[in-house]
């Protein structure tokens with residue numbers, strides 16, 4: 001028999017594909033199947049990209065496939081096409097793209113197999129119980145109530161956070177029974193939506209606009225541009241209804257932080273259908289089970305973070321990206337894709353609708369809407385009874401300041417607290433102080449490995465670098481002159497907590513940041529306590545800005561955002577505007593009117609004036625105008641080459657060598673090499689080279705043409721380098 005060969009993509013940082021021979025007794029694999037192959041002295045799991053190929057190197061040199069792992073392709077054809085496209089668009093090695101897209105267990109070569117699960121349901125006796133009699137056992141009551149709506153799987157019980165002891169008790173009482181079954185046998189049908197709200201006019205218009213195209217499976221993209229509290233979720237739910245009633249699936253992508261059991265619970269209350277989630281909190285095996293259920297149609301709703309975009313779905317009818325402007329949809333290392341852009345691409349490949357929802361849409365999406373590629377649907381009113389918040393600025397130049405809090409702010413806070421309301425203070429700096437400083441010689445507590453200061457963490461009793469994780473003991477003397485006059489600089493959340501205890505000793509405060517929520521479940525608990533009004537004062541970093549609903553907060557203040565006003569990053573104004581509106585959106589969410597107060601040293605700054613007086617919409621119009629004038633994205637294309645090495649010269653040399661090649665295209669401008677925003681991190685120097693073109697096509701064609709040469713440059717041996725297409729932060 002004639003020898004047979006296949007071409008394989010391997011998870012290695014090389015753009016090249018690899019050929020292997022198939023042994024006579026082995027079956028010829030299909031494209032999209034996994035194979036185990038020898039590579040150097042290792043064994044790797046690779047993906048078959050072509051069969052029956054004519055090898056590119058002498059056939060005698062080729063090794064043979066160790067094992068064919070799949071009889072079927074891992075992804076359906078349309079998703080496979082998307083993955084190939086993504087590899088080309090982001091100029092990323094295909095093997096890394098594919099292995100990034102596969103669940104961890106499949107990446108490791110395990111079979112895509114279902115596990116058995118337990119199904120819980122009420123017994124005849126259980127159905128007879130009156131739930132109000134369980135008032136003293138709230139967990140039992142909750143579980144029973146959930147089961148009254150229908151049987152639940154193990155995963156659902158876990159998502160709903162039902163304690164194991166509760167389950168055990170109810171089984172012992174004979175009210176609940178279990179059954180073992182294989183997950184994929186689960187099928188679902190949806191013909192009922194519980195407790196749907198009566199839509200207001202704007203919501204109804206939005207839902208009506210979506211219904212027809214959703215029923216026809218058109219790949220339409222809607223930009224749902226709705227101020228905070230305008231009821232975007234209700235629009236999502238009613239759009240989902242259209243799709244679920246037709247037996248099609250819905251995928252919901254959320255920023256990392258918003259993915260809480262509450263989100264899942266909200267969907268579960270509305271629809272009695274199987275819901276799976278895909279996020280970093282799951283074990284590898286749970287993730288695979290969710291993935292399989294999405295692929296085979298057992299899951300009706302799939303909720304996940306960024307990487308869920310690669311999950312195959314049997315019959316997807318709708319994809320929703322909530323907080324579409326959020327930068328967490330962009331992967332920042334390795335395979336640097338943008339899940340929002342891939343969602344739109346995937347919609348065209350598979351034929352489903354996409355809702356991009358936000359109170360502060362990205363300028364990219366607004367430009368797409370303006371160009372007619374997306375349909376913009378506006379919600380300008382707050383749903384229900386909430387009013388839009390009042391905005392005010394405090395000029396810090398005119399004020400006495402006590403640990404970051406101005407006299408005027410303290411007085412305003414006192415008024416809101418005395419009225420029995422909650423106050424939320426936003427400060428995006430965790431720790432006690434951003435640095436230690438010698439009062440005599442000016443020495444600063446720098447990290448030895450990064451171009452950054454070490455943050456003082458009073459509670460943990462150490463200095464910590466937020467970039468490399470490095471730690472040091474708190475010095476009692478200056479590292480340079482020996483003076484004992486060491487002072488701290490730059491207010492952090494820990495210190496703010498201390499200040500509040502001094503100013504408002506009679507009110508309880510709660511700090512929510514990465515340090516206070518490190519343990520599993522802590523964040524959910526803190527958010528719940530905040531929402532219940534157990535604390536009068538809430539202190540939060542970025543984590544608290546997004547999507548959370550605190551009904552008793554009437555005053556929100558941003559203490560220190562001035563750093564963003566004079567940043568060199570052209571996206572800084574957009575980021576600040578989004579942050580400002582997101583934080584402001586936490587004020588006055590229910591019956592009480594809200595107030596937003598911004599402290600600044602630059603009250604006259606045009607961006608601040610725009611935000612406070614006119615809001616995000618006007619800001620966005622002006623910002624798009626500026627971007628167009630300056631030929632910046634979304635009115636131009638960019639790519640960023642980054643390099644890092646233990647010596648500055650090595651990092652610079654590789655980018656300079658690349659620049660020498662890249663410099664010769666009439667439509668592509670090369671800027672740099674120049675230091676990256678954090679010029680040194682964890683002992684490595686970081687530089688970047690920016691590529692700019694008015695049109696995307698010539699830039700991509702140029703990269704395509706040159707990358708095979710660039711990646712073989714001798715300088716690349718002494719530095720790590722990467723390419724970022726449509727970069728976000730630089």
Ligand code: ADP
Nearest residue numbers: 197198199200228229230231232233234383384
């Ligand atoms: P957004 O996500 O746009 O910030 P939410 O979806 O969280 O807003 O809705 C804000 C509040 O308004 C929620 O408490 C929600 O239940 C309520 N709400 C939404 N739509 C309606 C409606 N049509 N009628 C009454 N209340 C509504």
Ligand code: ZN
Nearest residue numbers: 438441478481
């Ligand atoms: Zn000193």
Ligand code: ZN
Nearest residue numbers: 447450465468
């Ligand atoms: Zn460091």
